[in-house]
Amino acid sequence: MRLSEADSPRLAGAAAPAAPSYLTDGTTVMSWLNTRDHKRIGVMFLAAVLFFFFIGGVFALALRIKLLQPGPFLVDALSYNRLFTLHGIVMIFLFLIPAIPSAFGNFLVPLMVGARDVAFPRLNLASFYIYVAGASLAIWGMLHGGADTGWTFYTPYSSTTPTQVFPILLAAFILGFSSILTGLNFIVTTHTMRAPGLNWMRLPLFVWGIYGTSIIQVLATPVLGITVLIVAVERVAGFGMFDPARGGDPVLFQHMFWFYSHPAVYIMILPAMGVISETVCAYSRKNPFGYKAIAMSSLGIAFVGFFTWGHHLFVAGQSTFDAGAFGILSMFVGVFTAIKVFNWVGTMYRGAIAFKTPMAYVCGFLYFIVFGGMTGIALATTSLDIHWHDTYFVVAHFHFIMVGASVMAFLAGLHYWFPKMFGKTYHEGFGLVAAALIILGFNATFIPQFLLGNEGMPRRYYQYPEHFQALNVASTAGATLLAFGFVIILVYLVIALGWGKQCEANPWGSKGFEWMTASPPSTHNFEEIPTITQMPHDYRTHEPPGVIRGT
Amino acid sequence: MNELLRRLLFLPDQASTFAYDLDQLHYFVIITTFFMSTAVGLTALVFFARYRRRSETQTTPHIEPPWWMEAGFVTVPLAFFLLWFFLGFHEFVRQQTPPSDAMDVYVMAKKWMWKFAYPDGPNSINVLRVPAGRNVRLLMTSRDVIHSFYVPEFRTKKDVLPGRYSQIWFNATTPGRYQILCAEYCGAGHSIMRGEVIVLKPQEYEDWLAQQKRGALASRQDGSPTEYDFAPPLGNLVEQGKRIAAEQGCLKCHSTDGTRHIGPTWLDLYRRREKLNDGTFVDADEAYLTESMMDPALKVVDGFQPVMPAFQGKISGPEVAALVEYIKSLQSDAVRTGPSEGPAYAPVRGR
Amino acid sequence: MASGYEHAEHHSAIPYVVVWVILLACTALTYLTGTAHLGKWALPVAMTIAVFKSSLVAIIFTHLRESGCATRLVFVTALVFVALLIFFTVADVATRFSLSTPAGAPFGTERSQPEGLLEHETPDE
């Protein structure tokens, strides 16, 4: 399964223990907390992000258990409302948005671009600490009552409810800064720090995905910043732009909120698509089928993603004209995802596919992104949305995209780059079992929710009419299976981290540019900057990736 | 076929003119979705099997897609999506523009209850009566936060916004009782803010309307006088207090028969020693009752959530006094059961 | 695409003074047109003058002309998205059904007096 010995002397030579790996180069706590190294910041982000993923998961499980009973059970109405609000906030702001861009992006973009570090290392560390500050403020708000407004903070409820909404609003504002700084860093890195010979058409597809995401992060997050600020000012100082008693228009809040939040869902899915592009090429050992199409559709999603926010307001009192305009534009953004999916399946054609754990997640990802994406298109046909809006159909749709696609891709990336980041390999058998459990549990959780949505069960319901109970019980059963799958992953990855067997530089034999250096890479990534002479993932020959022709 | 697919997809029954057409588009879209995702999944599995890695040093050809295949990847999905859009938007416009001959009903959504007022007839809480086969337009507004009027069987939904009107219309075809659900999150009682649409045969509806007009209200459970035409004499303070309690929605959270609800019960409340959530005790006399109406969060009874909206500036002095008198009258030994009075709601003139 | 540092030596300050004078003139023009009660035309006129002034500042003062195409692209994309947000939001408010925003005061919301909106003692929450 590895490149034969004869072919990778140069590679092995490059990983000669001359330079210590970034993990062992200074092991004091201060060397980690005060690091400038993009790899360490990436690992710290990964740890924080996984921690919040499990907190969000616990909230989700609590919600699902409560929904076993139609009447009051386990928690009262207010705590249930707080639970689903915090599940939304923790999962979106603290896990999904930073997960792939900040954890894997930080670690891999400089490696893939052939640079020693991101453009502004200090800014990168500042972004991590701003994230930690925002996260701790969110936790503080959580412990002191937490908000019960839903992660969407719709006014006038969010500006009049007596619960602790202000700290959570401020936390969202601060986390936005962290997201902006990360995006800014990656755009400048991609523009100005590419290795010699690495022009735009040889850029790895993961970097294209991260580049598209960064554009959205930089250009959309400020609007959330100002919207959240105005609601905070309205709660504290009493003069608000959205106060209906003063002529304010709650739908204006929804426009400004969704102007950020719809591109934000592309912040969550674009890097996942980048990970899938890399893993599909690596494990089917084939060049990306339609490289230009995939790269351009990343930019397409990033740009057209800004045009479609109105499909969240079809029944919110928006005018019919706007509903039509946003409906059509939403269809265009759907096409880019379709292009990518067809090209990924095309990549597998005549490849040499090794069915490893990441490939299992890729298969799950493909099924879920088509099903989730097309239910999104179904929602964008304005009239069907009238029946489905704010019901469990919408909940199932966005969980298909966020858990089915984005988390699956995160897991695929975690397994694919685990040897690169930590130099250890995980147990393949457990990996496949966990992948099967997760795909099965996921289906069992969210297919019933599609049907609940058809039946008309609104979302965010503490008590529901009796005839919805059967499907809710099925969904909770699926949720426990899903949770069990995630626990298994945590277990065998921690075991692999601690006691896994050392692996060599390129265990998968992949020709992505990040595999040019040792695993785990040295602090300065490369002995000297490589010259790139070919596209990534070109498996026609045996040379290691982007071989260094004598400079 | 329609019935089979409807049951298969757990769709509620089609009780309005929209429902049938909407469900046809629904079947078309969902079946294509199902077909496409299984097609992609199966192709992937076929490729897994057929092109599995045979040896470690296997090399693979460099394949670039021909231009027509990439063009196909763009045009085929786009064609489907745009077809769905135009089918859907045609239906959407039909649902958003009420016919001019529609019968108007005014809806007032308030924290966790629905109030309906017919321009020429009675008004009622949580129960909307409409004649079958008639276009009905609902002009809706909210007194506090955003709610959403949603009847799954009619496939209609519209957010009810504070400070302005929003409108939906439907034509209920089959008589029956259908649940109204609030679809936009509006606080602790969001999930119990349920009403009922009773679709009557046209003749039955006319009879009911005439009966309301004749003022035989005392016996009707939901009918209630509007203060303009035939309100019963105000009666003593307790009577007035009961009417105000119903009107302001106090009965939604406070029960009068001793059972615990969102708020403490009013039975035997007067002069009861209440334990507050900060551990101190207070005697529920007139002062405490008035103060709790004006600023509920000040002294919250132990075990209850501070979700009561403040009535400061919304109920005048004499009304507060009437409420207090009504509470004082609720002693377990002297309780009288009577119909709950509906709200008074001034309809807006003109279309 | 060497960035604009090569001809650093013989850079002159003349363009800045010229731009400054033009900006002052435009401000005066804005003041005159603004207070001249053009009615319906007031907004478009003021906006064109403001766009002209801001593009002047952006191109000359901040050397956008000399900087790489990446920075220009960023500036243009940001403006496109601002225009997008404002256009669709105002289009929504403009094309709502007539009764949705009745002329004059909004009415009947929890926190305001039903009859008038701006009475002195505004009810606080």
Added chain:
Amino acid sequence: MSRRGSSVAHEAEATPGFEGVPPELIGHHFSSAARQNEAMRLGMWLFLATEVLLFAGLFCGYAVYRFQFPLAFEECSRHLNIPLGTLNTVVLITSSFTVALAIHFARTDRRRASAICLAITLLFALAFLGIKSVEYLEHFKEHALPGKYYSSEEVKVPGAAMFYTLYFLMTGLHGFHVVAGMSVLSYILFRTLQGRYSSAYYTGVELGGLYWHLVDLVWIFLYPLLYLI
């Protein structure tokens, strides 16, 4: 750290102008000073784009409420102190001019002139804040305050409270950015006096100037919208 910069075709060989750049100023990971300057300017422009979009939220609110309450907005804007507003615009434009001059002088090694221009810019900024606070005092006296505190006598039209809410939100946020700009400029003034900038390395002054031009740009749009129409 010796730089074995591989001279690659598309990257301009470091021009003589850059030999004088102190080595510690080039980040170890940048291949040359030109590349680092380009990176810092692109980074700054991206940051300016976020500031533009931050204000875009408020402009969007202004556009919507101006469309809903045209009468109120026109009448309220007449009650603002237009001469002071115009003076403020002149002050900010001149400060923008002096900061551009400061960059020009820094670029041509005239350190003292650059320092003087920066100082003038700071003075203008202070003047702007002073004029703004005079205006705010007037509003406080007239009770023309935002949101529920609005109880001004002159304008009773509904929507007036919304105008003043927007007025205070926009000018408040802009004022905050003026203060932030002043602290940036004073830091750069401090480093100019230390002699850190020369014709070879003046990116710091340029970035500070960029930020100040943005603050001026926003006011160029705020002034006509709030005061004149």
